[in-house]
Amino acid sequence: MACILQIALDTPLDSVFDYRWPCEPGSEPLVGQLALVPFGRREAVGVIVAIKASSEVPEDKLKDALAVRGQLAPLSPQWLALARFAADYYHRPLGEVAMPGLPKNLRLASTVALDRALKKLAKLADDHDPAPVDMPALNPAQRQAADAIGGAQGFAPLLLYGVTGSGKTEVYLQACAQVLGRDHDAQILIMVPEINLTPQLEANIRARFPGVMLATLHSGLSEGERMLHWLAAHQGRARIVLGTRLAILSSLPHLKLIVIDEEHDPSYKQQEGLRYSARDLAVWRARQLAIPIVLGSATPSLESWHHAQTGRYRRLELRERAVRDAVLPRVKLIDMERDKPKEGLTSTLIAALRSRLERGEQSLLFLNRRGYAPVICCEACGWISDCTRCSAHMVLHRPERRLRCHHCSLEMRIPHACPTCGNIDLQPLGRGTQRVEEGLSALFPQARILRIDADSTRLKGSAQAAFDAVHRGEVDILIGTQMVAKGHDFKKLTLVGVLNPDTALFSQDYRASERLFAQLMQVAGRAGRAGLESEVLIQSRYCQHPLYGAVMRHDYDRFAGDLLEERHQAALPPFMYQALLRAEAPELATAIAFLESARDVLPTDAVVINDPIPMTMTRVHNVDRAQLLVESNSRPALQTFLTAWVDLLRAMKTRVRWSLEVDPLDI
Known part of the structure; x- marks a missing residue:
């Protein structure tokens, strides 16, 4: 039959x-x-x-x-329901x-890789002993938070708001110990926003729970490793699963607790293909399974903060640092109009670096711009190193003697002379991490300087090797991008210098100030975590800006409250729900024409359909891009419209590539 x-x-x-x-x-x-x-x-x-x-x-x-x-x-039926919801x-x-969401080797026509992984997994030792070891004493706030998480029953969304260095990780681990001790089949999912944050947390988990099988899931694993770890989770043998955003789609038949660390981080939003938010799917999955979920951050997203204010989430607070005598670093602003920078560094910052070198302490310079310089130019005719395929400049990478586009990856040699007028005196404009490293080497030739960015950590394992060198005290001055801004516990770091943060103050992206504040608070939190006196120096030409005042006071509460009020008045998320239709075509007019047709294909009063406009980065890899924003103050109304709209869009005959993103982060 x-x-x-x-x-x-x-x-x-x-x-x-x-x-x-x-x-x-x-x-x-x-x-x-x-x-x-x-x-x-x-x-x-x-x-x-x-x-x-x-x-x-x-x-x-x-x-x-x-x-x-x-x-x-x-x-499981629950996993299929999660996939259907997404x-x-x-x-x-x-x-x-x-x-x-499944390992690539599991999707092969041949079962050789699957059979091999199942045999290997069957041979792995598994004590299945959830008893933790070396449980440090918690301060009262930590103990209250850990007990609230460990004792939560049913669907319980908890926002763990703790200043940097307040011991959120220890709260996670001791709450996990309670869950594992209560239910010997329980599985726990712990998520981090970036791959380079997994080794340190993985080491802490293995040390605390030596008898518990741990699986890690992220894109840095080989296909064989990912298959083995996914199977361990799927079979229920892995009691703790640690991963990045793709881990939310893993099969966990006995899931009892979800932890989202650095929940504010935009890396939890997939930006290609299925543009899902792993954080939001995690909340839905916790509701589906009727289990607790913890969202931890020193700078929560405004959406989560709003949910806590309105009672949808329970807020747990850690207002003090966990290490005895450790206090938050002093934050000072350096007016670059008065203290003119040399090689990108003001005299005040140079003096602070020198004093740390003399005391044998570590310093961190944060600049969220890799490469040597953002652009090279000809001062004679005004030529600029623009990418021939994108609406962007080509970044100078001086050690490699290359110009590189960070959007389409086009590379070319640095020209010997201006392509327009023949002038041989081409100059770099601005500074990236490579140029700052060069300047520091000239200022402090005796210092041990290390740069950590996407260029210096391309090889597998190189990022972890670099961070290990910092932890061992083999680095005096660390230069880094956002890779170093969060999650790392540098014991000897007492100075953080922030270079060129002002550009975000004038961005057209309404989320720019929220992201800058979070970035500054996170990178400032790397200093003074072991109790040493520390400070953060921010170089700026706009020292009177209220955002910097909030950073100096470590005042997230007021800053978030003011931003939420602005969002409410402007009818922006979290008070408005959005979807973004993007179109790509060889010519901008073609993309705009498609979006105009899409705007008119389904007349409605239930949502607001804005006019199509070019994207901020209009051309990428010889393709022009435009977008159309759809908004509603009702999520169900927006979803009802999108369901009917997408069917009509799919029926339209067009050569334009289009995609729909719900709850977009970048507009």
Whole structure:
């Protein structure tokens, strides 16, 4: 007797297809199992999402499924519900959500990699002993927070608001100990925004829970490693799973607690393909499973802060640093109009660096701009090193003797003379981390200087090796981008210098000030964590700006309150719900024309459909881009409109590439 398997495949449009399968008694396939099927001229692996007795597809067009992966336990109904919710909410095909969340080796036609991983996993030792070791004493605020998390029952969203260095990680670990001790099958998901934050936390977890299997899930793993760790989580053997945003789509059959560290970080939002928010999906998953979720940050997102103010989230606070005698660093502003910088550094900052070198303490210079200089120019005719494929400048990378576009990756040699007038005296404008490193080496030739950015840490393991060198005290001055701004505990660091933060003050992005404040507070928090007297020096030409005043006072509460009031008056998130339709075409006019048609295809009064405009970065890799913003003060109304709208957009005949993003972060 044949049955019909509905199988979700990773395809861009309709992604659920019907296939025949002989359903013999005692060997029926199960919903959630993986199946190998013919698809076009190739074979593909999909997940069975339903089993029916009949199909609406004509019998002569039905194909037979080739195999069902019986050696793997089915994905749970809760996991399938999560995939369906994400597909519906973000208006993507179900298969495009479900399949990329699985390891690549699991999606191969051959089962060799799967069988090998299952055998290897079966041999791994697993004490399954949740007893923690070396549990340090907590201060009263930490103990209250850990007990609130560990003792929470049912769906309980908790916002852990703690200043930098307040011991949020220790609260997470001791709350985890309570959950694991109470339920010997419990699984815990801990998420961090970036890969380079996983090694330090992984080491802490392994040291605290030596008898518990830990799995890590992030894009830095090899395919074999990711398969092994995913299977450990799927089988329930991994009691703690640590990962970046993709970990929210992992299979965790016994999930009892979710922890989102640095919940404010924009890295939790996927910016390509399925543009999902891992933080938001985590909250939905916690509600679905009726389990607690912790969102921790020293600078919570305004959305989470608003939820705490309105009672949707319970707020837990850590107002003091955890280390005895450790206080938040003093923050001072350096007026660059009065103290003119030399090589990008003011005399005040240079003197502070020198004093740290004399005392054997570490310093950090934060500049969120990699490369040597943002651009080179010809002072004779005004030529600038623009990218030929993008609406952007090519960045000078002097050590490599290259110009590089950070948007399309185009590279070229530095020209010997101006391409326009032939002038050989081309000058760099502005400063990146490479130029600051060069200037520091000239000022302090005896200092041990290390630069950590995307260019210096391209090789696998290089970032962790660099951070280990800082922790061992082998670095005097660290220069870094946002990679060094959060999550790292540098014991000997007592000085943070912030270079060139002013550009964010005048951005057209309404989230720019929120992000700058968070960035400054996070990087300032790297100083003085071990109790040493510390300070933060911010170089600025706009020292009277109220944002800097809030940073000096470490006053997130008032700053967030003022921003929320501004957002409310301007009808911006979290008081408004948005979706962004983007279009790409060889010519801007073509993209705009498509968006104009999209604007008019479904007249409605339920939402506001704005006029299409070019994107800020209009051209990338020889493609012009435009966008159209849809807004509503009702999330259900917006979702109802988008569901009908997307169907009409898919039916439109166009060569324009378009994509829809719900809850966009960058507009």
